Amino acid sequence: MAGVQQAPTTVRHLLARRDFRRLLATRLTSQFGDGVFQAALAGTVLFNPQRAADPIDVAAGFAVLLLPYSLVGPFAGVWLDRWSRRQVLLVANLVRAVLVVLVGGLVLAGVQGACFYVAGLAVFSVNRFILSALSAGLPHVTDEPSLVSANALSTTSGAIASVVGGGAAIGVTALGGSGNAGYAALAVAAALPYVTSSAVVSGFPRPYLGPDHLTRTARASARDVLEGMLAGARHVLQHAPAASALGVMSVHRVFYGLLTLMTLLLYRNTFTEQGGRFFPGGLTGLGEVLALGAAGTLLAAVVTPWAVRRIGKAWWITAMLAVGGVGQLALGSLFTPWSIVLAGFALGFVAQAVKICVDTTLQESVDDDFRGRVFSVYDTLFNVTFVAALLAAAFWLPPSGRSLPALVVVGVGYLLTAAVFARWCLRRQRRASDVLHPAEVLHADAPAPPAEEPGVRRRTSDAGRDLTQPRT
Template sequence: MNAVKRGLALILKKPDFRNLMSAQLLAQAGDGIVQTALAKFIVFGGQEGFDLEGARDPQELLRIALYLFVPYTILSPFLGVVIDRWDRRRLLWLANGLRAVVILLIGLVTIDRLPDFVVFLAFLLTLTSTRIVLATKAAAIPATVGETDLVDANAVSQLGGALFQLGGAGVAFVAAEYVEPDPIAIAGALVYGIGAIFALKIRHAGEARAKLTFGQELGRVVGNIADGLREVGRTPKAGAAITTYFWLRLLWSFSIVSIGFVARELLGNEEMTILVITGGAGAIGAVLGFVLAPRLVERVKTTGTLVLGASLVAGAAIMVFGAIEMNVALAIMTFWLGFGFFLAKITLDSMVQEALGDDFRGRAFSLYDIAYNLAWVIAAGGLKVFYSPDIQGLLIAAMGAVFLVGVAGIAAWYRNAGLLSAVAPRSVR
């Protein structure tokens, strides 16, 4: 409960952090509402919507991953420069406000009267805008809470975001039983709009920026991308954190989809039971990671030690339980995967925020986005090549073993870079 109290204290005592969280959480709640409303109109590979974790076979997973992630991977480095060089308040306002207008117009026109490609583009707009909001939020958190409360702030952001998106989707799912999708989409647009208003209430989201127009900043974008890559490259803490995130995300992407394949084979069409195993158990593990993260940071010698420990927990669970095709084994595996991934992710965000100055954080978190995209595409490609129902359990366990070998290499990098000897930051009470 101490973690919850500290998170609430940050929200109550730090107005800029409160407004930043409001902009983020409402963006993700709006996503849950709007994407649920649009999903039934997007039929892809036999399923409604673009749910990577709900993909029913490797070929479908790869197609979805390529459609979703290749375009944003191309744009991401440019957006990272914009986050660093432009007013972050205005960027958050624009990301939420633009899609609020677009989704509102779509809802007023009525979704079923629009061409499929328009609905698809609207769906991609919601995804891309949220990625911009999340990267901007991550870059702005240190300016809103200071350097001493980063772990608590990141924990609030990540758990709150997951809960608000799930809550928005749940509300939309229930509402869809009683009303048409159009008013649901309009409600989501209004939620986006309120998030945009909160973004404008943030007083300080980073250092003062040069008085350049958006067009002028775009003209300098290539040089700024190169500067960002060089800065991350010569800052071992940032480079190691982003690499670790990629490796963890690869484990998550490969494992959670594979667990879904096994669960569907065991349970057939019992979708609610499958959701409990693949989503519920992981969510409980993630909440435990949120509760324990601030306390564990105080007990370890370095944040790097905590990241490696959390990674070992996630990888060991996949390796040990991966080959056991039983419901309880799947639930245990998903629980520890959620716990290890979430605990490590909170700490990794803090490492990047501590390692880099305010003028480079946007580009660093755009590299996070690229790592996220590549992990999903590589996981989907690997499953497309190697997956077979006859060896699916062994394949999951093998992924856990490969992941642990990679963690050993990352640990050597941490040790050589001095990330296991520096004192971990302590939160100020």
């Protein structure tokens, strides 16, 4: 029996498309700049000898920079479904280039407090706007069978570009020295890749990246935003895979936030003289954690499409949550530089594998006209859960960062989430099976179901309907 030939989903197939390469280049240049800018901020706040920081200061800084995006997010979602996404990417990157120059000036002047954080907030708000537009536009440059591979390649290479940018910035700092002048120069340097990203995306025709049904007016009242977000929320809730995927990602980000602050404190206050040549402390050691985390994301990009084709997205997410729990319990609890580096590798693998599956599930489950709003809600949850975990950890973790109870909470939490999600998967499969095989519950004296007609086979849709198609 001849089967239906599936579209190829290899990296070579994706890169053969010029439009995909252009959107990928837009992401890579943009996220390289993110890495440079984030390294400049991390150095300024955490490792600058002219400044001091404690857990609450660090968490408060993240909260000021990321939480207000929760207010921007709903408007961003509506705008992404009303404006040309190509124009969003073009203009927003130029705006970021101007903003990072402003931040660099504030760092050079030694400005701290509200003014500094507000400037950083503006950069991060535009950044999340851009990432939402990139995700919402991706289905326009690839075919549906290739979405898992496209997400794996795009998000993973983007994360690696960010780490490469951060590593380059750390290397420049090691050569040129730290202090306000050095970190200010790094912040300003991030403007160049942002401008480059804007130039790359300008090669798309204006309507190319959607939305499919473009609303010509860009005005959005508060009522428009509220109604739009409620419609987007209802749209997600009507699609169980999308809603469950968002739930899993939110829980994962809570654990990720706690581990992030723990790692920062360990390298800021504990791993100062440990590890020696191969596993140093300070900003260089933190760079090693980021580099191994990037290696984990790269491996996840290679393995995830293969795994999803064999066991499906839901079961791969379940497996990754279990790996996250075991990995953090086995490695993180040792609290040595080499074990934290390996734990970073495991966490990078798990985080990217889960994100690829969640991104793809949302892209497959929601209509294009809702995609901008859904991905903005996604990004808002991404930030809120992360910052909530940071704030809780700031009051829980000691200044050294060493806390075995916190590691146990994270490890057991991952395992419990995996168990709950696995049960949801089994119940969903069982309900689908009950719909598909009602004959199994017939009484023994009931007439047998009619025999299948020759040349006809039964196929099941995702909704559980019994469909028939001629054999080919």
